[in-house]
Amino acid sequence: MKTPEKQIGARMNRVDGRQKVTGAATYSAEYKLPGITYAVLVGSTITKGRITSIDTKAAERAPGVLAVITHFNSPKVPGFDTAGKDPSQPATVGGPIKIFKDDKIRFNDQPIAIVVADSLERARFAAGLVKGQYAQEKHQTNLEANKAQAFLPTSAKKNPKHPMNDYQRGQVDAYKTGAIKLESEYVVPTEVHHPMEMQAITAHWEAPDRLTIYDKTQGTMATRRDFAREWGLPEENVKVIATYVGGAFGNALHSWQHESAAIIAARVVNRPVKLMLTREQMFTMVGYRPYTWQKLGMSATPDGKITAITHEAIGQTSTFEEFTEATLAQTRMMYESPNLTTRYRIASLDVNSPIWMRGPGEATGAFALESAMDEMAHLLNIDPLEFRLRNYTEQDPEKNRPWSSKFLKECYQLGAERVGWNKRQLKPGSLRDGDWLVGYGMGVGTFGAHRGSSKANIRLLPNGTVLLQSAVTDIGPGTATAMTQIAADTLGLAPEKIKFELGNSDFAQAPTQGGSAIVNTVGPAVQEACLALKEKLRTMAASSNAAFASTEKEDVLFADGYLTLNGNPNARVPFADLLKQTDGGFVTVESKPQGDASKSFSMYSFSVHFAEVRVHVLTGEVRVSKLVSCADAGTIVNEKTAGNQMKGGAVGGIGMALMEHAVIDDRFGRYITKDFADYHVPVHADSPDVQVAFVNKPDPHVNALGTKGIGEIAIIGVAPAIANAIFNATGKRLRELPITPDKLLV
Amino acid sequence: MNQFQYVRPTKQKAAIDALARDANAQFIAGGTNLIDLMKRGVMAPQKLIDINRLPLTKIESQNGSLRIGALALNGPVAEDKLVLERQPLLAQALSAGASPQLRNMATVGGNMLQRTRCPYFYDTALPCNKREPGSGCGALEGFNRMHAIFGFSDKCIAVHPSDMSVALVALDATVLVSGPKGDRRIPFNDFHRLPGDTPQRDTNLEQGELITAVEVPDGPFTKHVHYQKVRERASYAFALVSVAAALSLDGNTIKDARLAMGGVAHKPWRLTDAEKALIGKPATEETFRQAATVAMQGAKAFEHNAYKLKMAPNAIIQALKTAAAA
């Protein structure tokens, strides 16, 4: 029998690609449940204060309206009295704002009412008739004006080992006494995830104590836990389905108020309720990448050795949750610097809570670090790539232990060649093509290669196909595709004969999709489940055929309709016989990180991005003419989907560098860029054909597959690569994103 | 969004009568602007008079000018053979606007009448004199990066967002309208208004008047033309500033010139003094620079749009350079 081709590493098409492009894929707002109703949220028009009254009469009388729910008439939600009291423990039950529980307004556009009707149009019309009256209080929405009140996060105060604490090696702030030094401030403004699919939920109480929600979430199990707690239900009474997620970028890592509102509404009208946020509400009712101010000081020797770095950051959070992210993590481990200080603080503003956005923290921090690297290289008159090589770390300087694997140098080389780095001139403003100044820049990214524990279910079906199930979601990377490839290789079965089902909290336990950890974590579970199935089938086959008793699971092969053995084609047992012996049930396998490799090694994925930009001398317009992203992400399971990830991240980085900026008018505390006409993300014309290269060497320690994760490193380091290229083109150093033409003209 | 009545007359007179009778009615053409405004609660017509059945889509050559029906679509007009031949500047300006999908819905009449993109105008929770006279101008001391540097008042500093209109004002077009009191012709430069004390009025169109066509006189501007649109993303964005430039050259001498700017005022901003500074001069960067200086006289910036004082003259130079080289 012919052994199937190896699938890991193949450029396999997405298993669900056809469903997605033909519209057959069902997203959270597309379930046609009998009796479905439609809900629209009404947001507050003030930023801080109290609701004194809400006029709902006209809305209630409007045609088709089934309910108008506010804090005046909302049913009691049992979990609201217990859960989420500690603001340093965010991401609990709908956020610590308990929807419709009290009259407090904590941010602008906070939901004050939900209107349910028999059609979307009628719900929207009635929602427009709801009018709130408020007692306003003075609000604060500007981080720059509130830096003085920034504080060490409670999580760090409570635990001296917490990574949000100040970090020190060598002398404190040693850069200040360095021979050659710089000190710069950087700003990354608020950016909004804006996945293509807006946040949506369909909530259905199947019985008074049984809730099913079709929800846009990155974690079916986390969402189930949140809403089970909120309603005081056993977790098994709550089912969360997220078969398809139309992008998320971190936006659906938290349970938000609108989800709680839809569930309350479904309870009130006693019918399924569908709620989708509007694009405008995506700015306010869910999280965002927080506005972050940073200061970076660096000193170096004339021959290009960094002697000290101090990196400080203040990020914004809400008044009711302490959101933190690893803004300063990359600085602590990326370059050899004997003296290093980091200080991370947050400041509470009257805004909704932020939430991790692709490259969470690191993408913000890397803008400062990698810009400063470029500034120092310029000061020293050294090529920025050479400067990075002179400060390359062969082991982790933060934890003083070896890397599990690191092929960043190889990435540098690959990328430099492809972008044509040798054309770069040391002196800014040297290259010109007609009316366009041309420049080259680079930026480095890294993200922890995380692996958690996960389970997987596996089952042989009578037709000889294998069904795998996991609660994990796929927010776009192609999870089901990668898992199918891993299963195909482990089982020795063609991918067409494998079905990987996901996005259902009833399936085998899996972590939330995020932190670039899914292939690392669920991949091994799938692998181990496949081996367990083989072993089970082998022992079952052994009862009718002795050849199977004296062999290993690895030798078991699947053929058309029967089980056979590698090198012994005469050993064959029909599936039908085997299935008779089983209860037809699943084999469930739990997979956990083995041993303590994560204690002896520092595990990271690495990336480098190279940009060639053109800046118009008269108009200040910037066009990215080349973008090359190279990654050391361990084994690449699927070069096609992995390449898609890298390209998507790179385009996100163009947005971060050149256009994304959510602006609040602080007088009102209200976003004034709140649609895609004002909040720009790149269009095709803004993106060159991003070139991607992978080192593709397995990491020996993260897991048996050798994977390290891709999602975050795809964007971390892109924005500084572009900013540095703009400096190289124009001699203008812009430290506040986004770099728009107006800033280049003044 | 409010509830509204919807009618779809097939006769021009019926459409005009329907609007004249009802102060709360609005024509709807492509709907690409009006529907958005209705969804946001900025406009709340009680009745929509769909004019798409009226026979106003033709593009024809007539007595020394090009007559473009008010219901001709932006996309097809930009690709029309006659337009490309006689008024390439107009074609360029149209193609610079919005996206292909929108251009295939948007009409010439609707384009002229699209309302400002000032974010305060779009948010009913914020003050805006244009939307709600007397409520104040949110942009004046707010986020005014996109706002006017010419012709504003202390009541409103918004800009007119249309690209097409910048080319039409440069090309001396005329708007043909038909209303309860009969037909009239409005020179394009008199069509849009400055905000003054009545920013709620964008144009001089009277209640009940229907735009039937726009006429663009044939001229010498068939070769050396350029529409320069400066924006922070490469496509599908409103202009930070834009320039419509048309030159008629005799050798290297400028025989005639047309120049207008977008994104700088409450109306498409014709630059007649700068045109005079060009005529008779050699088509050199120096000449263009002088014209740009003339064009910028009287410009004044607000907190966030000072960059326009530099970007606008630069864009003029770039547009003229490109037009001369075309």
Ligand SMILES: Cc1cc2nc3c(=O)[nH]c(=O)nc-3n(C[C@H](O)[C@H](O)[C@H](O)COP(=O)(O)OP(=O)(O)OC[C@H]3O[C@@H](n4cnc5c(N)ncnc54)[C@H](O)[C@@H]3O)c2cc1C
């Ligand atoms: C996302 C987006 C991006 C855009 N980008 C650009 C851009 O870059 N540049 C640009 O120039 N434009 C841009 N536009 C605007 C677009 O050009 C206008 O929306 C469009 O031209 C309006 O035409 P319409 O036929 O759809 O008008 P409608 O929305 O149907 O009508 C607009 C107004 O005109 C009135 N009206 C329409 N026809 C007549 C008539 N014949 N007589 C009297 N009154 C009439 C209507 O009553 C209404 O008040 C953009 C729009 C969107 C939504």
Ligand code: SF4
């Ligand atoms: S500039 Fe005009 S449109 Fe904008 S807020 Fe002021 S009055 Fe309204």
